Amino acid sequence: MTTPIDLRSDTVTTPTAAMRRAMAEAEVGDDVLDGDPTVRRLEARVADLLGKPQVLFFPTGTMANQAALWLQGEPGTEVYCHDDSHIVNWEIAGTAALAGLQVRMVRGGPVLDAAALHAAFRRPFSIHAPRASLVCAENTHNGAGGMVTRLEQLRAIRDTAAEAGLPLHLDGARLWNASVATGTSLADFASCAATVMVSFSKGLGAPVGACLAGDAAPMRRAWEVRKRLGGGMRQSGILAAAALHGLDHHLGRLHEDHARARRLAEALATVPGVSVVPPDTNIVMIDLVGGQESSAVVERAKALGVRCTSWNATRVRCVLHLDIDDAALARATAALAEALREALPK
Numbered sequence: 413m414t415t416p417i418d419l420r421s422d423t424v425t426t427p428t429a430a431m432r433r434a435m436a437e438a439e440v441g442d443d444v445l446d447g448d449p450t451v452r453r454l455e456a457r458v459a460d461l462l463g464k465p466q467v468l469f470f471p472t473g474t475m476a477n478q479a480a481l482w483l484q485g486e487p488g489t490e491v492y493c494h495d496d497s498h499i500v501n502w503e504i505a506g507t508a509a510l511a512g513l514q515v516r517m518v519r520g521g522p523v524l525d526a527a528a529l530h531a532a533f534r535r536p537f538s539i540h541a542p543r544a545s546l547v548c549a550e551n552t553h554n555g556a557g558g559m560v561t562r563l564e565q566l567r568a569i570r571d572t573a574a575e576a577g578l579p580l581h582l583d584g585a586r587l588w589n590a591s592v593a594t595g596t597s598l599a600d601f602a603s604c605a606a607t608v609m610v611s612f613s614k615g616l617g618a619p620v621g622a623c624l625a626g627d628a629a630p631m632r633r634a635w636e637v638r639k640r641l642g643g644g645m646r647q648s649g650i651l652a653a654a655a656l657h658g659l660d661h662h663l664g665r666l667h668e669d670h671a672r673a674r675r676l677a678e679a680l681a682t683v684p685g686v687s688v689v690p691p692d693t694n695i696v697m698i699d700l701v702g703g704q705e706s707s708a709v710v711e712r713a714k715a716l717g718v719r720c721t722s723w724n725a726t727r728v729r730c731v732l733h734l735d736i737d738d739a740a741l742a743r744a745t746a747a748l749a750e751a752l753r754e755a756l757p758k
Contacts, residue, residue, distance in 0.1 A: 414717055416714075416717050416718065416719055417717060417718045417719065417736065417740050417743055417744045417747075418719045418735070419718060419719060419720045419721075419730040419731055419732070419736070419744060420719050420720060420721050420729075420731065421614075421721070421731050421733075422586075422614050422615050422669070422694060422731045422732070422733035422734070423613050423614055424733070424735070425617045425733050425734045425735050426619075426735070427617065427618070427619055427654060428617065428734075430657065430661065431617065431618070431654050431657045431658070431661075434653045434654065434656070434657040435650050435651070435653045435654050435657075436650075437653075438450045438649045438650050438652070438653035439649060440647040440648075440649035440650060441647070441649065442646050442647065443469075443644070443645055443646060443647070443648045443649070444639075444644040444645070444646060448646075448647065448648050448649040448652065449649060450648075450649030450650075450652045450653050450656070451469050451648050451649050451652040453652070453656065454469060454623070454652040454655050454656050455467040455468065455469055455623065457656065457659060458610065458623045458625055459625060461598045461599065461659075462598055462599055462602040462608055462610070462625045463598075463599035463602055463603060464602060464608065464625035464626055464627065465627065465628050465631075466625065466626055466627070466628055466631035466634065467623050467624070467625040467626075468623065468624050468625075468631070468634045468635060468638060469621065469622075469623055469645075469648065469651075469652060469655075470621070470622045470623065470624060470638060470643050471620060471621065471622070471643055471645060471651075472611075472620070472621075472622055472643075473583075473585045473609055473610075473611035473613075473614070473622040474502075474503050474506070475622070475638070475641055475643050476609040476622045476623065476624040477498075477499055477503065477506075477548075477581075477583055477609050478503065478506045478507070478510050478511065478641065479624055479634060479637045479638055479641060479643075480581045480607040480609060480624055480626070480630075481499075481506075481507055481510075481511040481513060481546065481548075481581065482510065482511045482637050482641075483607065483626075483630050483631070483633060483634060483637055484545070484546050484579050484581060484606065484607065484630050485507075485511050485512075485513045485545045485546045486513075486543075486545040487511065487512030487513065488512060488542070489513060489514070489542055489543045489544055489545040489546075490513065490514045490515070490516040490542045490543065490544040490545070491507060491511075491513045491514070491515055491516065491544070491545065491546040491547070491548060492516050492518055492529060492532055492533075492544060492546070492547045492548065492573075492578070493507075493515050493516070493517065493518065493524075493547075493548045494517075494518050494523060494524040494548075494549070494550065494553070494555075495517040495518060495519050496522075496553075496555035496556065497524070497548065497550045497553070497555065497583070498550055498554050498555070498583055498585065499515075499548055499550070499583060500515055500517070501555065502554075510641070513545070513546070514542055516532060516534075516542075516544065517532070518532045519532075522553065522555075522556035522557075522559055523550070523551075523553040523556050523559050523561050523565075524549045524550070524553075524561065524569060525565060525568070525569065526565070526568035526569050526571070526572040529547065529569060529572050529573065530572050533576055544576065544578055545578065546578055546579060546580075546581060547569070547573040547578050547579070547580045547581070548580070548581045548582075548583060549561060549566065549569055549580060549581075549582050549583070549605070550582075550583040550584075550585075551566065551582060551583070551584055551586075551587055551590050551601065552586040552587070552589050552590045552593075552692065552693050552695070554585075554586070554695065555723075556689075556697075557689040557691055557692070557695045557696065557697035557729075558586065558589060558673075558691055558692055558693035558694055558695030558731075559692050559693075560589075560590045560593055560594055560692045560693065561590070562594065562596075563594070563596045563600055563601060563604075566582075566601060566604040566605075567604055569604070570604040570605065579605075579606040579607075579630065580604060580605040580606060581605055581606065581607045581608075581609075582601070582602065582604065582605035582607070582608045582609070583609055584601065584602070584608050584609055584610045584611075585609060585610065585611040585614050585622070586611070586614050586615055586693065586694075587601055587602075587608070587610050588610070588614075588615045588616060588663055588666060589615055589666055589669075589670070589693040589694055590693070592663075592666040592667055592670070592693075593667075593670055593692055593693050598610075602625065605626075606626055606627050606629075606630045607624060607625065607626035607627070607630050607631070608624070608625045608626065609622055609623070609624050609625075610622060610623050610625070612654065612655035612658050612659075615662070615663075615666055615669070615694070615733070615734075616655065616658030616659065616662045616663060617654075617658050617662045617733075617734040618651075618654040618655045618657070618658045619651070619654060620651045620654070621651050621652065621654065621655045623655075662734060665734075666693075666694070669693075669694040669732040669733055669734075669736070670691070670692075670693050670694055670732075672694075672732045672736060672738070672741050673691040673693065673694045673695065673696050673730075673732045674690075674691060675741065675745075676696050676730060676732065676741060676744070676745055676748075677689070677690060677691050677696045679745045679749065680696070680698055680745070680748060680749060680752065683749055683752045683753060684702065684753075684756065685700065685701060685702020685703070685704060685752070685756050685757075686698060686699070686700060686701065686702070686752055687699040687701050694731055694732045694733065695729065695730070695731050695732075696729070696730045696731070696732070697723065697727055697728075697729055698727065698728040698729075698730070698748075698752070699726060699727050700726045700727070700728070700752075700755070701726075702756055702757060703756075703757045704726070704752070704755040704756060704757070705725065705726070705755070706722040706723065706724065706725060706726055706727055706728045707722045707725075708755045709722075709728050709748075709751050709752055709755045710722045710728060712750075712751035712754055712755060713747055713748055713751040716747035716750060716751055717743070717747055718743070718744045718747040718748055718751075720748070730744075730748070
């Protein structure tokens, strides 16, 4: 039986044999009691890449995002987020449940921009309206199909937030992809935000893990908040070794995923009744404009050996990653094109 091709996310990758060896051979300690040496090496490596003085390893990106909200937000105030951001849609209201923050949606373009952020600010000030305490951006932007917020755009967001006295947190789960796609250094992107989250299970092929990096002041209580959220880990060097291996061996190949995403998008754009968002990075969003239901396309593609995601009623998402080579891409392209054609209204 032919192995299914899984394009649901870049998180579906399994560790390579070399990554498994690195995990098995990792030097470990008790990270909660007195530190794990491999975790410390990872944190130092990320601090150097992002140009931030403080870095803490977390089990997940969601937990790291929520820790950043807790550290910089003030309970009973608002946080400005793009209305289609991961923090809004995919962290099951942790912003409210854990940090006590109300989300104020920023609407406008496909990603957060300075003009839309400025327009969302409450004016004139009223003692009856909530104050704001934080702004969050996302790069790359998952809901917009892996779109990159360019450095000049991110700097404008930072400056607009600063004019209102607000710090910026950057959800950089796929910041690796943004850097590779644009040639902008990770440190330049990170310099725009007081805190930055990066994920090792997205793009880099690690099974688990994220880091929260930041300036000294907002990170002062990061260890305490991680502990409160249940994120203290023991011999976590086994996990950190996978992240280090991903940085060493998989970061430099992300351009391959981007190229395959463009090829997939170009091929599927020729199918009638389909509009494909030109991908900046490794995510391909397929909009069904001919009356199809995305769920029907996903089910038919699964029957043909390709797994993808129904992003909403009329949008299908495919994500290219480490486990997809040219042969798998060719199979996936043919199967998805067939599924899309079969779903067209008869």
